[in-house]
Amino acid sequence: MNTDHIAIPGPSVGTQHALTLMRFGKTGARPQVYIQAALHADEIPGMACAIVLRRRLESLERGGALRGEVVLVPVANPVGLAQAVLGSEIGRFDLASGVNFNREHAALGEALVERVRAALTMDRDKNTVLVREALADLIAALPAQTPAEHLKKALLAMAAQADIVLDLHCDAEAVVHLYTTSHSAGTFAPLAARLRALAYLIADVSGGDPFDEALSRPWAELAAAIPDKPVALGCHATTVELRGQNDVSSALAEADATAILAFLQDVGVLAGQADPAPDALCEATPLAASEPIVCPVGGVLTFRHDVGATLRAGEPVADVTDPISGAVTTIPSPCDGVLFARVMGRFTRPGRRLGKVAGRVAHRTGKLLGA
Ligand SMILES: [Zn+2]
Incomplete structure (x- = not known):
């Protein structure tokens, strides 16, 4: 060497x-x-x-x-x-x-x-x-x-x-x-x-x-x-x-x-x-078919699925609970596919990406990678 x-x-x-x-x-x-x-x-x-x-x-x-x-x-x-x-x-x-x-x-x-x-x-x-x-x-x-x-x-x-x-x-x-x-x-x-x-x-x-x-x-x-x-x-x-x-x-x-x-x-x-x-x-899938799970609200994040789970579009993947009102927002999977990554933090803010699902149907355009 x-x-x-x-x-x-x-x-x-x-x-x-x-x-x-x-x-x-x-x-x-x-x-x-x-x-x-x-x-x-x-x-x-x-x-x-x-x-x-x-x-x-x-x-x-x-x-x-x-x-x-x-x-x-x-x-x-x-x-x-x-x-x-x-x-x-x-x-x-x-x-x-x-x-x-x-x-x-x-x-x-x-x-x-x-x-x-x-x-x-x-x-x-x-x-x-x-x-x-x-x-x-x-x-x-x-x-x-x-x-x-x-x-x-x-x-x-x-x-x-x-x-x-x-x-x-x-x-x-x-x-x-x-x-x-x-x-x-x-x-x-x-x-x-x-x-x-x-x-x-x-x-x-x-x-x-x-x-x-x-x-x-x-x-x-x-x-x-x-x-x-x-x-x-x-x-x-x-x-x-x-x-x-x-x-x-x-x-x-x-x-x-x-x-x-x-x-x-x-x-x-x-x-x-x-x-x-x-x-x-x-199998190989288009990156343009990989969908971020975007969270519309802030609060305490609990996932219903571990990484590696196979999800159906619309299937609940996580819940976000407002710690003051107690309101629970259920976050659906954006597409059929594998939940291949999720965030580490368990408190989230509106607009944050909670994870990524590798779908099969490419329809995203522009910048395909997250920040
Ligand atoms: Zn890296």
Whole structure:
């Protein structure tokens, strides 16, 4: 294992953060898989999984099992991890700007098309190399001033060179679920099955420019813009939500690492044949069919269903009780589907999203991801 550190400038004079990345296998070997944990800094299940991945990858490397290269970043957001307000970690948003660390990543498709249009050939593999070099140049030229901007740029630069990217997150309270694009749904289906995901959410453009899309979309947009040249989808990326914030245990971390390492065998980064992936617990469904459960009133929140429950449209999913009047408002499920995530707090306010249901019929438009 080789370890590298990338300096991230701090918010003011005299401070600095550092990103630590661990490389397993021969530098430059393909396929390359990039795995990062806790882009939303205080999402610990992925970090716990990364601890196990590091230990097992070191052992696999010693045993000569690395065919490609694995790049592991166990703490993807030291900027957010350093944020705390009154004893609570604030990892989802950059406190200085209010921007979500997993939104507003660079959309490089158009610039990529312009940059490589004249240089693409009829050789698909050479085009892949050319596109990776062009992406590296475009990312190097991105403006960055704040720590969050430097962080996003550094993560993007590393991940853009990978064939496969796993961005490990978690939700508030949740079952395992994954997000990816239609172009990569087949690639990650075995991973979703191995992780026993109960929702597999597909969108080509989710509207929020999350990290995974910043990596995969430029390739899809290039292929669409220049259809007469062979362009591979050189980077498949997925956001993997490893349950809820408090679902941290050695047993879960070991099980998730086992699933991910088997997937690394599926894609040829690790030698050997993994056991066949089990039957998927869910099918891929459009992210545009995933419905938030919106609460119209404030009060004490009690759920009638745990995460993972299969709901019918209109079925009561929660009750909100006004603690002064005693009035009870029953909140129905917005659609048929799986309740894959819910909030952690048990006091709610009008307009708050209480959870998410993975439906099958796509009808939402615009920004499909929540805040
Ligand atoms: Zn997250």
